[in-house]
Amino acid sequence: MKIEQLHSLFLKCNSVNTDTRKIKKGDIYFALKGETFNGNAFAEEALRKGAQYAIVDEKEFQTSSNSILVDNVLETLQSLATYHRNYLKLPIIAITGSNGKTTTKELINATLSIKYQTIATKGNLNNHIGVPLTLLSMDKTTEIGIVEMGANHLKEIDFLCQIARPDYGYITNFGKAHLEGFGSLEGVIKGKTELYDYLIKHDKTIFINSNDEVQVEKTKKTNNVFSFGSKNSKLLIELLGLTPYVDVKFNDIEIHSQLIGEYNFNNITAAIAIAKYFEVSDIKIKKAIESYVPSNNRSQIIEKETHKILLDAYNANPTSMIAALRNFEKLDDKFKVVILGDMFELGKEAPIEHQSIADLASTLLIDKAILIGENFSKTKIISPKVMIFNSFEDFKHSDMISNLKNHTILIKGSRGMALERILPLLN
Numbered sequence: 001m002k003i004e005q006l007h008s009l010f011l012k013c014n015s016v017n018t019d020t021r022k023i024k025k026g027d028i029y030f031a032l033k034g035e036t037f038n039g040n041a042f043a044e045e046a047l048r049k050g051a052q053y054a055i056v057d058e059k060e061f062q063t064s065s066n067s068i069l070v071d072n073v074l075e076t077l078q079s080l081a082t083y084h085r086n087y088l089k090l091p092i093i094a095i096t097g098s099n100g101k102t103t104t105k106e107l108i109n110a111t112l113s114i115k116y117q118t119i120a121t122k123g124n125l126n127n128h129i130g131v132p133l134t135l136l137s138m139d140k141t142t143e144i145g146i147v148e149m150g151a152n153h154l155k156e157i158d159f160l161c162q163i164a165r166p167d168y169g170y171i172t173n174f175g176k177a178h179l180e181g182f183g184s185l186e187g188v189i190k191g192k193t194e195l196y197d198y199l200i201k202h203d204k205t206i207f208i209n210s211n212d213e214v215q216v217e218k219t220k221k222t223n224n225v226f227s228f229g230s231k232n233s234k235l236l237i238e239l240l241g242l243t244p245y246v247d248v249k250f251n252d253i254e255i256h257s258q259l260i261g262e263y264n265f266n267n268i269t270a271a272i273a274i275a276k277y278f279e280v281s282d283i284k285i286k287k288a289i290e291s292y293v294p295s296n297n298r299s300q301i302i303e304k305e306t307h308k309i310l311l312d313a314y315n316a317n318p319t320s321m322i323a324a325l326r327n328f329e330k331l332d333d334k335f336k337v338v339i340l341g342d343m344f345e346l347g348k349e350a351p352i353e354h355q356s357i358a359d360l361a362s363t364l365l366i367d368k369a370i371l372i373g374e375n376f377s378k379t380k381i382i383s384p385k386v387m388i389f390n391s392f393e394d395f396k397h398s399d400m401i402s403n404l405k406n407h408t409i410l411i412k413g414s415r416g417m418a419l420e421r422i423l424p425l426l427n
Helices: 003-011 039-048 073-088 101-112 130-136 156-164 185-192 194-201 213-218 263-277 282-291 318-330 347-363 392-396 419-425
Strands: 028-030 053-056 067-069 092-096 118-120 144-148 168-171 205-209 225-229 238-242 245-250 253-260 300-304 307-312 336-341 368-372 386-389 408-412
Touching: 003 073, 028 039, 028 073, 039 053, 039 067, 053 073, 073 130, 073 156, 092 101, 092 156, 101 118, 101 144, 101 263, 101 282, 130 144, 130 156, 156 185, 156 194, 168 194, 168 263, 185 194, 194 205, 205 213, 205 263, 225 263, 245 263, 253 263, 253 282, 263 282, 263 318, 307 419, 318 336, 318 347, 318 408, 336 347, 336 419, 347 368, 347 386, 368 392, 386 392, 392 419, 408 419
Parallel strands: 028 053, 053 067, 092 144, 092 168, 118 144, 168 205, 205 225, 307 408, 336 368, 336 408, 368 386
Antiparallel strands: 238 245, 245 253, 300 307
16 A cells, blocks of 8 residues: 555544554554564454554454555554655654753743644654654644654664654753763764754754854754854843752743753753744743643652652763752752662663762762662762662662651652652652
């Protein structure tokens, strides 16, 4: 079946689904495969549950006229997403970077959706499957699409650009994330700037933080740039203070956000700049950002029993970990404790990077640093303020938790550490 024919069928369906447990009547089901599952085997179940069509790539599972056989289900999903994106002809903003992608995406969506009908990536569905699903969730009522792009190796952002074909792009920053795949910080920069390479090649618009020298350097080949941040940019945005919430100012408008940490300043400035580019009023920008409340274990402040908790446990890498620790150290609160979990996907750099974080934690102006995980347990630290646990279970069953009273606590670690499990233990 040609992609234009499939698209005609797709337009008659309610939504795309890849999980038979979540099938709704009128869906179109794509039978994706993984290392431990074969979606083809569930095609008949999807139709029985109300799916209008099931897309399969193994002939034995083409059990009815509503089962459509293709060469490769994943490639068909990606091709259909690109076809649909071109069919809608709407502006697409792509966002990538080492840290802050999701928060920045949500802030941009908050500021733009106050004026436009927007669709943005849900959660962190930012890979070769998530990007197509985001594009296919858009329709004729969508005025602006906001697509987050994640990557852990070279050429991945380039591939996602070929699917989404963005008109605008922004890179949050370049940090030591996914070093196992990228190999080095230089590899990270090369991989992330594949977005800018695509935009420059197609004469599209780039948003850059002009305080980031790497971004400025990487965009010298084009004049199609909207810059923000510094006095030499098209839009000056100032950091007013950290209370610990980030307060900013632009065009004589003060914004008091509900985001903690100086590292969120750049995320806020990007949202302001992109909203200004799309002619959202200053007052509406202020309202949108001040109303945004972080969730999903990202930069949340939680009051629990006797504690104030800064929960930033969605993910971590050396760059974001250092930023969080430096910000935490600046707080005026008494009795400060950091609880840090292992950072994943660092490859051969893991021992060096974990030792570096452990060394930094031992020198901070805080009361105690608790390090959890196999990588942190291999570090060598001799400091009365540092305690190390090989696993979450070791920490959970220690007397360390019962000794915490009336503390301000930073909790940060990679997603796989799931350090939000600490919250029910605190009292």
